[in-house]
Amino acid sequence: MTAVEVRNGYKFYGRAKDPNKKIILNYLNMNVAHGSIYGLLGASGCGKTTLLSCLVGQRQLSSGQIRVLGMKPGNPGSGVPGPRIGYMPQEIALVEEMTVKETIFYFGRIYGLDDDEVQDRYKILRDLLELPPSGQLVRKCSGGQKRRVSFACAMVHEPELLILDEPTVGLDPILREKIWQFLIEKTKNSKLAVIITTHYIEEARQADCIGLMRNGILLAEDTPTNIMIRFESNSIEDAFLLLSQRQGTSEEADRRTFIREKLSAIASPDLKEKNDDVIIPEIERKDSIRRSKCSQDRKVELRNKIFFTSKSRMKALLTKNLVQLTRQPSGIIFMFLFPILQLSCFYLAIGNDPKDLNLGVVNYEIDDPKYCFNESLVTALSAEDTCNFHKISCRYINGFDSTLAKKVYYKTTEEALLAAKRTDVIGYIEFARNFSESMQRIIDDGRFTDEESFMSSELKVRIDMSNQQIAFFVERRLREVYQQFIEGLMVDCKLPKNLGNIPVQFRDPIFGSFHEEYREFIAPGVVMTIIFFLATLITAAVFITERSDGIWDRTLVAGISTFEMLVAHIFLQSGIMFFQCLEVIFYIALVFDVTNHGDNLSVIILLTLTGFSGMLFGLLISVYCKTHTMANFVATGAFYPMIMLCGLLWPIEGMPGILRDVALLFPFTIPTVSVRNILSKGWSITNYQVYNGFLIMLLWITLLFICCIIGLRRKG
Numbered sequence: 001m002t003a004v005e006v007r008n009g010y011k012f013y014g015r016a017k018d019p020n021k022k023i024i025l026n027y028l029n030m031n032v033a034h035g036s037i038y039g040l041l042g043a044s045g046c047g048k049t050t051l052l053s054c055l056v057g058q059r060q061l062s063s064g065q066i067r068v069l070g071m072k073p074g075n076p077g078s079g080v081p082g083p084r085i086g087y088m089p090q091e092i093a094l095v096e097e098m099t100v101k102e103t104i105f106y107f108g109r110i111y112g113l114d115d116d117e118v119q120d121r122y123k124i125l126r127d128l129l130e131l132p133p134s135g136q137l138v139r140k141c142s143g144g145q146k147r148r149v150s151f152a153c154a155m156v157h158e159p160e161l162l163i164l165d166e167p168t169v170g171l172d173p174i175l176r177e178k179i180w181q182f183l184i185e186k187t188k189n190s191k192l193a194v195i196i197t198t199h200y201i202e203e204a205r206q207a208d209c210i211g212l213m214r215n216g217i218l219l220a221e222d223t224p225t226n227i228m229i230r231f232e233s234n235s236i237e238d239a240f241l242l243l244s245q246r247q248g249t250s251e252e253a254d255r256r257t258f259i260r261e262k263l264s265a266i267a268s269p270d271l272k273e274k275n276d277d278v279i280i281p282e283i284e285r286k287d288s289i290r291r292s293k294c295s296q297d298r299k300v301e302l303r304n305k306i307f308f309t310s311k312s313r314m315k316a317l318l319t320k321n322l323v324q325l326t327r328q329p330s331g332i333i334f335m336f337l338f339p340i341l342q343l344s345c346f347y348l349a350i351g352n353d354p355k356d357l358n359l360g361v362v363n364y365e366i367d368d369p370k371y372c373f374n375e376s377l378v379t380a381l382s383a384e385d386t387c388n389f390h391k392i393s394c395r396y397i398n399g400f401d402s403t404l405a406k407k408v409y410y411k412t413t414e415e416a417l418l419a420a421k422r423t424d425v426i427g428y429i430e431f432a433r434n435f436s437e438s439m440q441r442i443i444d445d446g447r448f449t450d451e452e453s454f455m456s457s458e459l460k461v462r463i464d465m466s467n468q469q470i471a472f473f474v475e476r477r478l479r480e481v482y483q484q485f486i487e488g489l490m491v492d493c494k495l496p497k498n499l500g501n502i503p504v505q506f507r508d509p510i511f512g513s514f515h516e517e518y519r520e521f522i523a524p525g526v527v528m529t530i531i532f533f534l535a536t537l538i539t540a541a542v543f544i545t546e547r548s549d550g551i552w553d554r555t556l557v558a559g560i561s562t563f564e565m566l567v568a569h570i571f572l573q574s575g576i577m578f579f580q581c582l583e584v585i586f587y588i589a590l591v592f593d594v595t596n597h598g599d600n601l602s603v604i605i606l607l608t609l610t611g612f613s614g615m616l617f618g619l620l621i622s623v624y625c626k627t628h629t630m631a632n633f634v635a636t637g638a639f640y641p642m643i644m645l646c647g648l649l650w651p652i653e654g655m656p657g658i659l660r661d662v663a664l665l666f667p668f669t670i671p672t673v674s675v676r677n678i679l680s681k682g683w684s685i686t687n688y689q690v691y692n693g694f695l696i697m698l699l700w701i702t703l704l705f706i707c708c709i710i711g712l713r714r715k716g
């Protein structure tokens, strides 16, 4: 029985109906015998890697049949992808943050070996392949060293079929020879089949069989000696050149006929002979039986684990994920220092009263501002029952200090306006020449006061409204100062204190306080978005890196399912997020004195769920984006609409009706309100305005999870 059999293998990239689709395998036939080395040769881009990826179950043929170790790759229980094969891909596909020994253990555990077995195998492979020191990081290995480690990973579990995509590139001739001798030795004494691609054509002389590939077909498949005899050449390279030239001519005549001819010509009598006659010594036969039994066990094990995993596989995946995150200083900084940094920036920069403002003052009541600092001028003079107001504008001016703004005096309105237009001052306040008299007249004459007195008693204020936050702050503070000013006057004049107040009184707030800052309003949303997008970026980065480095595919070929990889990542990431949330809550409570009037655990759970949905969003991005750049574009593109539509910056009540309804479904809108309700109102999870945030978040988690699964399935 052959180890690998391909019949009419046809594979193209692109759409089936596209006339310009790229045909890579063109009804290719191939046979690899047990106990042999098969050298797959061909020019760059002829489809060798594509063929190998179909053999290991990474890709599927568009049509045709493949049998690997007697079964179709990918079938349940076939062990392919899985422990029956060892695959060394062309790219290094190792975790850079792992040490050499950890890398071997990672693959050993994935293949189901226990740690003692891996240790034994590691020692053998270390000596054979002259591996770098066990504690050396893969990142710090040379190209050749990495290739040797990669080779060791493919060999660690003693597979039945070894598929090596250019394993000898970058190795010195002595080590290349050593590897070939090892493979020859192994295949001679066992049923192990090896498929090896190489660009060093002459080294393939040592193979038992050679397949010469060009334009998606095997031009010849025979022993190296037979190929050289058949094409009357002294080297395989010459034979290959000759064959390639002939194929070119035939293509011009009739390509289809040529392919059919070649297909029928493909036969390997020598190989069959060798295969039938192969003499396996008794000890090796036992070894072979043992391995075959072992593979049977693994098959059973695999069947049992279609829906879940084993302890050693989970240990391997979790160790790898943890090492990947913690061995990069940037990973630690990103996970635990970034939230602190971002929150510090937020709490230090947002919500504080503006300082160092300049406000113009034009006071026509006095000729020189320094008079305002004369105490006799600034008080309302009360004699007997009459209240004489004298230059009381000074009393108002002295009522506000530099916490509102620094006063800049101007003689005329024009001067002040000019200064405001130059933005030297934020605006100006103007008092009429008869301000005090007008105020007095209003108090004395009441409803008989003339219109002009009312006009003259006004504080005329002009502010630069282009900076709304500052303008609102100045406006609010000027009103507060006015209220104190007028109340003081009334008290001094022995009049009712509230006489000067407008008849709208804001009593004790139902929730919050009058000094509730904007910061308290937006803080829950800010914390949630930080946690969500950190999880998004970490997850997208991890998965995209894994895929682009080939680690993802290599792990799949080793038999790990996508689901197992997801579970391992989710498990670790959830733990990290839980600690992130704890860190955030304690940090803002201790450093910024934020009080939670409700239950801490509810907040931590809701924040962890937020991080969880952020993680799934990152996974979804990584499914559809091949590069980090693309992923960053998508994450940034999603960030701003989410922030703007979730009522974080502005109440959603201000949005158009339909948009408001849509915004309510966004992942931060209602959950932000829930967190705010816990923090400021002290409501518990039993209140619907708290638990609806949890429900929305769970809904998003479910939705994103389904999208991820669909995406992963579609992407194969």
Ligand SMILES: Nc1ncnc2c1ncn2[C@@H]1O[C@H](COP(=O)(O)OP(=O)(O)OP(=O)(O)O)[C@@H](O)[C@H]1O
Binding pocket: 013, 014, 022, 024, 042, 043, 044, 045, 046, 047, 048, 049, 050, 051, 090
């Ligand atoms: N996912 C893909 N989509 C479209 N074309 C692809 C894809 N993967 C590979 N190809 C194309 O298929 C052809 C065969 O590629 P493959 O990697 O199998 O060649 P190869 O013989 O292994 O080359 P090399 O020896 O340089 O590694 C190349 O032209 C390549 O550009």
